[in-house]
Amino acid sequence: MIFLKLILTNLLRHRIRSLISIAGIAFSVAAMLTVVTVLQGAIGMFSGILSSDSQVIVFERNVSDLFFSNVPAAAVEEIAAWPTVAHADPVLFGIVSSADHPIITCFGVTAADARIRRAVWVAGDRHTFARNPDDVVLGERAAEFLSAKFDDHVPIGHGVFHVIGILRTANGFEDGGVFMPLAAAQSFFHKEGTSSVITIRLRSKDDAPAFKAMVKAKFANLIGLEDAEFTRSYSQFKILKATAWAVGGCGLLLGGLGVANTMIMSVFTRIREIAILRVNGFSNLQVAAMIFGESAVVSIVGALLGLGTGTCLLFALKLVPALHGYVDVTLRPSVMLIVILLALVTGITGALYPAAYAMRVRAVEALRFE
Amino acid sequence: MTLAPQNASEPRIVLSAQDVWKSYDDGAIAVLKGVDFAAVEGQTVALCGPSGCGKSTLLHLFGGLDAPDRGRVSVNGAEMTRKSNLVHLLRHEVGFVFQLHNLIPDLTLEENCLIPTVAAGIDRSSAQARLRELTGLTGLSHRLGHRIQKLSGGERQRTALCRALMNRPKILLADEPTGSLDEHTSGAVFDLLLNLAATEGITLVMATHDRGLAGRCDRLLEMHDGRIQEPVSL
Numbered sequence: 091m092i093f094l095k096l097i098l099t100n101l102l103r104h105r106i107r108s109l110i111s112i113a114g115i116a117f118s119v120a121a122m123l124t125v126v127t128v129l130q131g132a133i134g135m136f137s138g139i140l141s142s143d144s145q146v147i148v149f150e151r152n153v154s155d156l157f158f159s160n161v162p163a164a165a166v167e168e169i170a171a172w173p174t175v176a177h178a179d180p181v182l183f184g185i186v187s188s189a190d191h192p193i194i195t196c197f198g199v200t201a202a203d204a205r206i207r208r209a210v211w212v213a214g215d216r217h218t219f220a221r222n223p224d225d226v227v228l229g230e231r232a233a234e235f236l237s238a239k240f241d242d243h244v245p246i247g248h249g250v251f252h253v254i255g256i257l258r259t260a261n262g263f264e265d266g267g268v269f270m271p272l273a274a275a276q277s278f279f280h281k282e283g284t285s286s287v288i289t290i291r292l293r294s295k296d297d298a299p300a301f302k303a304m305v306k307a308k309f310a311n312l313i314g315l316e317d318a319e320f321t322r323s324y325s326q327f328k329i330l331k332a333t334a335w336a337v338g339g340c341g342l343l344l345g346g347l348g349v350a351n352t353m354i355m356s357v358f359t360r361i362r363e364i365a366i367l368r369v370n371g372f373s374n375l376q377v378a379a380m381i382f383g384e385s386a387v388v389s390i391v392g393a394l395l396g397l398g399t400g401t402c403l404l405f406a407l408k409l410v411p412a413l414h415g416y417v418d419v420t421l422r423p424s425v426m427l428i429v430i431l432l433a434l435v436t437g438i439t440g441a442l443y444p445a446a447y448a449m450r451v452r453a454v455e456a457l458r459f460e
Numbered sequence: 461m462t463l464a465p466q467n468a469s470e471p472r473i474v475l476s477a478q479d480v481w482k483s484y485d486d487g488a489i490a491v492l493k494g495v496d497f498a499a500v501e502g503q504t505v506a507l508c509g510p511s512g513c514g515k516s517t518l519l520h521l522f523g524g525l526d527a528p529d530r531g532r533v534s535v536n537g538a539e540m541t542r543k544s545n546l547v548h549l550l551r552h553e554v555g556f557v558f559q560l561h562n563l564i565p566d567l568t569l570e571e572n573c574l575i576p577t578v579a580a581g582i583d584r585s586s587a588q589a590r591l592r593e594l595t596g597l598t599g600l601s602h603r604l605g606h607r608i609q610k611l612s613g614g615e616r617q618r619t620a621l622c623r624a625l626m627n628r629p630k631i632l633l634a635d636e637p638t639g640s641l642d643e644h645t646s647g648a649v650f651d652l653l654l655n656l657a658a659t660e661g662i663t664l665v666m667a668t669h670d671r672g673l674a675g676r677c678d679r680l681l682e683m684h685d686g687r688i689q690e691p692v693s694l
Contacts, residue, residue, distance in 0.1 A: 092571050092578045099566045366562045369525065370623065371551035371579030454525040457558065 093376075096367075097383040100356055107352055112392040114348030119396025119433050122338025124403050126425055129334040131418025137321045138261050139197075143204030144179070144289035146298055147320050148305055151313040155326060157183050160284040165309055169288060172304065174297040179203045180285035182275045186247040186268060188236055194246070195267040198275020198285070205264060206257075213240035214255025220271035227255040229265040249278065262417070290314070338429075342436050345392065349440035353385050357444040364448050365456030374449040381445040382438055389437025393430045471500035473537070474663050475522055475631055480531035482517055487529075491517045493686035494531070499679075501630075504657055504664040506674035509683035515667035518683070519633045522665065523556055524549045536630065551580040555624030555662075557653075559636035561616040563608045569595075569619050570604040576626045587626070594622040597659070598652055614645035618652060625656060632657060634666040638673065646670070 101108040148169065150159040161180065170178040182198030199205055201220045209216075212230055219227060226246070228238055233256045238244045242253045246268060259265050276282045292301060298316050305314035321327060357364070364377055372380075404419040475498070482492040491514045499505050507515045520526040521533050524546040533540045535553055540546075550556075555576075563572045570591060577587035595601045598618040608616060617637060624632060637653060638646035650673045657664040666677065674680045682689040 092567075092574050095567065095571060096564075099564075103566060362562075363564055366564065367575065367579070369523070369550060369556050369562070370576045371547060371627070372575075373547045373579070376579060452525075454520045457525075457562070 093380070094383075096380055097387060100360065100384060101387060104356070104359075107355065108388065111348050111352035111388050112395065115342075115345040115389055115392025115433055115437065116395035116399055118338075118341040118343075118345030118436075119393050119429055120400035120403060121341040122335075122432070123397060123400030123421075123425065123429050124407070125337050126334045126429075127400075127404055127419065127421060128407070128417055129330050130422065130425065131420065132262075133321065133327050133330055134418055134420075135261050135263050137317065137327070139205075139263055143208060144291045144317070145295055146290040146292065146301060146314050146316055148288040148290060148312055148314045149286065151311050156286050156324075157185070159286045160281065161286065161288055161312060163283045163285070165312060166285065166288050168308070169290065169305070172301070174292055174294070174301050176291040176293045177202065178291075179289045180272060181287050181289060182272060182279065182281060182284070183286045184275060184279040184281075186278075188244070188246050191235060194232060195263055196246075196275060196278075197264070197267055197269050198272045198279070199269055200272050204289075204291075205259070206269065209257040209259050209264075212256045212258050214253075216255065218254050219269075220273075222252070222254075223271060223274040223277070224249065224251050225254045225271065225274075226251040227257055227269040228253055229267045229269075230256055230258045231262075231265040232268055235266070247278065339432070342432055345433070346436035346440040349385050349388055349437045350443065352388065353381060353441045353444035354447070356384060357381060357448045361451055361456045364451045365453040368451065368453040369457070377448050377451075378445040381448050382441050385437040385441035385444075386434060389433045390430075392437075393433035396433065397426060397429070471502070473498050474501050474535070475499040475665065476532075476534045477518070477521070477528075478532045478534075480518070480521060480528045480533060482514070482521065482526070482528050491686055492521075492528070495686070495688055497681070497688055499631075499663050499665055501663055502658075502661050503679065504654060504677040505666070505679045505681060506677040507665065507667045507681050507683055507688075508669070508671055508674050511669075513683045514686045515683055516635050519556075519635050519665065519667055522631070523554045523633050551576065552627055553630055555627070555629035555632045557617070557620050557624050557632065557634040557637045559639040561608075561620040563616060563619055563623070565608045568605050568607055569600060569611065569615075572608065572619060573623045573626055576623060580627050582627065590626055590628075591622070594625055597656060598622055612645075613641050614649055617641060617645075617649050621649070621653060621656065625660065625662075628660065629662065631663045631665070634664065634668075636667055636669065638668070638670065646673070650676070 148161060149156060150161060153159045166178055166180045169175060179200060179202065181203065184196040184198065186194050186196045188194060197205065206216055206219050214227065219225070228236065233239070236244050238253050240253055240256055243250050244253060257269070270278065272285065276284065290301070292298060302314040305312055315323065367377060401421060404417065407417045408419050477495050477497040480492050480495040483490040495518060507518065509515055517526070521528055522535070524540055535549060573591050574587055595604060598621060600615060600618055600622065603611060603615060611619065634653065638649050641649060653664065654676060668674050
């Protein structure tokens with residue numbers, strides 16, 4: 091109890107300094123939580139597009155981005171005929187632009203595609219999809235920012251398209267996207283006879299390993315991956331995740347430097363007190379534990395405040411109309427735990443030098459000269 | 461001074477120094493120049509001498525806060541070396557009282573006194589019992605919950621005395637313990653110091669300028685120019 095009081099006393103003695111240090115950790119944690127959650131949410135949404143009503147994704151081997159993947163129509167036909175496959179949906183991804191929106195994701199799909207079948211049709215009839223090559227269906231948010239209504243004609247890229255439906259989906263990317271008939275999309279993007287991926291629904295999930303092996307055996311330039319496998323291994327996701335943690339880590343590093351500064355000042359300003367403790371039997375380890383305890387309190391309080399701030403920030407981002415659907419505010423316990431642990435490790439690391447300095451304090455000198 | 465071998469009938473030597481030298485600034489300031497000293501169990505010894513004669517330095521060497529350049533310091537028969545367990549020494553063998561009380565101002569009297577017991581890992585109930593006993597003897601029982609800033613100079617020094625005795629050390633080293641107190645308070649604190657030393661059977665070694673108080677100790681040693689002179693006859 092007294093040991094804890096020795097820790098808290100010093101923090102309370104220099105309240106402003108302690109608060110600044112706690113704020114440093116809190117902002118770092120909030121930044122890390124926000125960046126990681128937003129990017130992981132984006133990754134989740136993108137993988138959600140691919141895994142819509144499917145278990146396996148087939149795409150061109152060794153491509154850096156799915157936009158560059160080319161899967162021939164012949165492969166789609168052959169795979170769709172395999173007995174283990176319930177249905178195979180070819181999807182062509184493309185980027186289109188309109189006057190005010192330079193980037194709109196475009197999905198070239200068939201009428202049988204799960205995205206068309208399972209979405210809520212706010213306007214239009216799904217049975218009319220792909221009857222004409224200039225027909226498009228807009229995601230609800232895309233319709234909003236394109237100011238397009240059902241039956242309107244909208245300029246997209248170098249063409250003008252007829253809006254035959256508006257979809258509502260839970261996925262931000264799909265909600266802000268344009269759905270074209272596959273053939274029209276192939277023509278639009280000059281990718282006749284190919285799709286970017288095939289999303290596969292198997293009759294039994296247990297057939298996945300055999301299915302992947304068959305893809306490998308039959309098509310040397312294609313690869314089949316289960317959804318979770320794809321999310322783990324796709325290099326773009328890896329880069330995004332690494333970037334998120336790196337940006338968050340830099341924030342935390344700055345917070346850690348703040349803690350280090352606070353702890354150094356804390357040790358320097360109470361050398362005499364440390365000397366008194368040593369004269370009264372405190373060991374090196376007990377002195378170090380006191381310094382580490384102090385930084386741990388700063389880190390934990392900072393981390394908790396940061397989690398609160400980060401959560402509020404995420405909910406605020408979700409309310410921004412322009413980001414509607416793009417920000418997933420689902421807080422993952424694993425991310426929260428990692429962020430708290432990182433804050434703690436940062437705080438402890440920041441206290442390493444101050445603790446080592448405190449351990450070297452010679453009581454006789456501190457008491458003689460101060 | 462040579463330490464003769466002890467036999468069962470002689471009081472046990474608990475603190476000794478043999479030809480102890482100590483200097484600072486790479487030998488530029490020689491403080492102790494071959495000090496010989498011995499104190500037996502329960503003895504009270506006063507070290508007198510002018511400022512800078514090495515009284516405090518000698519006390520620091522006895523308490524393991526510093527190491528001699530040359531010579532031997534022994535506590536309870538064990539020679540202190542760089543490998544000695546100084547933490548054990550400070551927790552259980554030696555207590556310190558300084559001229560400035562050296563209490564932690566943000567803590568209460570009770571918390572300050574309990575610091576040595578926290579360091580030594582003594583259980584709470586034993587520590588509390590010892591605290592009640594010592595604060596009863598020093599007349600501080602009613603001040604337990606008070607912060608140090610609220611205490612008078614005499615009370616602070618009595619608190620420092622309680623803290624030094626919490627873990628029942630066998631040796632109490634007091635460096636000008638009454639140096640910052642007025643004459644009346646100084647006498648009262650000194651009385652308490654001698655009484656507690658007698659009650660607890662502690663060997664007290666005290667550095668002081670006050671020859672009147674020093675004369676009340678069992679022995680008065682004069683220090684001059686880094687050496688202990690022949691004992692002054694009382």
